[in-house]
Amino acid sequence: MIEIENVRKSFGSLEVLKGIDLTVQKGEVVTIIGGSGSGKSTLLTCINGLEPIDSGRITVDGTEVHAKSTDLNKLRRKIGIVFQQFNAFPHLTVLENVMLAQVKVLKRPKAEAEAEAVKQLNHVGLGDKLKVYPSRLSGGQQQRMAIARALAMSPDYMLFDEVTSALDPQLVGEVLDTLRMLAREGMTMICVTHEMKFAREVSDRVAFFHKGVMAEIAPPDQLFGAPRDPELQKFLSATH
Amino acid sequence: MFNYTFQWKQALARLPQMLDGALVTMQIAVLSMVIGILLAILLTMFRLSGIRVLSAVSKTWVEIARNTPALFQIYMAHFGLGSFGIHLSPFASILLGITFNNAGYLTENFRGALKAIPDTQARAARSLGFGQGGAFRYVVLPQMLRIAFLPMTNQMVWAILMTSLGVTVGMNTDLYGVTQGLNALTFRTFELFALAAVIFYLITKTITLGARLIATRLFRY
Numbered sequence: 001m002i003e004i005e006n007v008r009k010s011f012g013s014l015e016v017l018k019g020i021d022l023t024v025q026k027g028e029v030v031t032i033i034g035g036s037g038s039g040k041s042t043l044l045t046c047i048n049g050l051e052p053i054d055s056g057r058i059t060v061d062g063t064e065v066h067a068k069s070t071d072l073n074k075l076r077r078k079i080g081i082v083f084q085q086f087n088a089f090p091h092l093t094v095l096e097n098v099m100l101a102q103v104k105v106l107k108r109p110k111a112e113a114e115a116e117a118v119k120q121l122n123h124v125g126l127g128d129k130l131k132v133y134p135s136r137l138s139g140g141q142q143q144r145m146a147i148a149r150a151l152a153m154s155p156d157y158m159l160f161d162e163v164t165s166a167l168d169p170q171l172v173g174e175v176l177d178t179l180r181m182l183a184r185e186g187m188t189m190i191c192v193t194h195e196m197k198f199a200r201e202v203s204d205r206v207a208f209f210h211k212g213v214m215a216e217i218a219p220p221d222q223l224f225g226a227p228r229d230p231e232l233q234k235f236l237s238a239t240h
Numbered sequence: 241m242f243n244y245t246f247q248w249k250q251a252l253a254r255l256p257q258m259l260d261g262a263l264v265t266m267q268i269a270v271l272s273m274v275i276g277i278l279l280a281i282l283l284t285m286f287r288l289s290g291i292r293v294l295s296a297v298s299k300t301w302v303e304i305a306r307n308t309p310a311l312f313q314i315y316m317a318h319f320g321l322g323s324f325g326i327h328l329s330p331f332a333s334i335l336l337g338i339t340f341n342n343a344g345y346l347t348e349n350f351r352g353a354l355k356a357i358p359d360t361q362a363r364a365a366r367s368l369g370f371g372q373g374g375a376f377r378y379v380v381l382p383q384m385l386r387i388a389f390l391p392m393t394n395q396m397v398w399a400i401l402m403t404s405l406g407v408t409v410g411m412n413t414d415l416y417g418v419t420q421g422l423n424a425l426t427f428r429t430f431e432l433f434a435l436a437a438v439i440f441y442l443i444t445k446t447i448t449l450g451a452r453l454i455a456t457r458l459f460r461y
Binding site: 048050073074076077080081083085087089090091092100101104105106133134135146149150153 | 358360361363364365366367368369370371374378379382383386459460461
């Protein structure tokens with residue numbers, strides 16, 4: 001369970017998170033929508049401790065992320081994150097990309113790591129690209145590789161930060177299909193996205209962020225069908 | 241006016257000795273590069289550590305190495321340290337001097353190469369559970385070495401050529417030192433030094449071509 005309590009965060013004089021409260025249960029899929037600069041991506045990087053917070057509390061399975069005593073490297077093994085930029089490691093083949101952290105961080109034996117990598121890469125449809133370097137992959141393939149790389153660490157939670165935003169339109173579908181598959185399999189996920197149709201389909205709840213505040217959170221039918229917040233109404237009519 | 245008679249045979253007869261010298265030259269260059277690269281990695285980390293003292297050490301090193309004659313650096317290693325009662329052999333002095341020079345130049349190369357790698361790479365590694373050191377070692381460093389590879393080759397060539405400065409601190413077993421000795425013995429100045437130049441050329445050319453070959457093998461991405 002991920003519990004976010006009254007989290008505040010500023011970059012200089014700009015307050016990007018103004019007291020966010022959100023609890024995500026095991027197996028739940030929560031998507032976050034909202035305009036750029038609404039703080040949604042920042043929240044994700046706070047959850048796995050890549051960004052510090054100014055006040056409030058984030059706990060993952062009871063471990064407080066930003067407590068001094070927390071071993072973030074250990075905690076991050078539980079929480080996979082995939083970014084907008086694909087961040088493929090260019091010097092490693094697809095297979096090596098997915099094996100590296102398994103071997104060096106989790107200390108899995110090579111054979112085991114390789115088997116897991118092959119499994120995950122097959123899962124995201126890259127089983128025929130094992131020996132290829134990322135520069136030979138399309139954006140969609142690189143992003144699916146990044147997802148496989150995160151999944152190979154056997155995380156309990158997955159965070160997706162606008163994973164389709166940097167993709168050519170015709171490549172968005174293949175990545176969203178991968179996310180849909182994960183959602184169906186019961187992975188606990190928080191997705192920041194601009195894909196409304198996708199949000200509607202996969203989410204248990206959808207949260208709307210506006211200027212650092214979570215203006216509304218509701219099951220998708222309710223949030224998209226009968227939005228209450230005036231900013232959300234504006235946002236939805238602009239994006240439809 | 242021009243009545244010099246070339247006597248190549250005399251010079252060629254000394255070729256085996258000169259090739260032995262060439263081996264010593266390569267030994268110095270290789271050692272100075274290996275140690276230089278390790279030092280440069282360390283100095284690069286010092287520079288980026290954000291710790292003032294370490295950063296200053298790194299900066300000073302780079303400034304001196306790049307803005308003073310290599311001859312001065314080698315002199316300092318031998319006679320400079322000698323003034324403080326630290327007496328290094330000619331071999332150790334030339335090795336120290338060239339290593340100092342290599343480390344300085346390579347640090348700048350590495351720093352430039354690091355700047356070319358997006359921060360998001362380290363971030364992605366951290367989010368997979370790597371600590372700062374692991375992210376550097378397994379993700380950033382290999383990419384940095386690729387970018388810095390050709391400048392490293394240049395420095396290796398430069399290291400080979402710098403060994404010739406060893407004669408000034410009494411080095412007489414390297415290619416240049418041996419040639420110098422033979423010259424004093426035979427006075428076939430032109431022939432001997434021309435032969436030495438050809439050997440230098442062949443060594444450095446081999447390094448450049450070899451490096452290119454290694455690069456295509458090593459960096460297939």
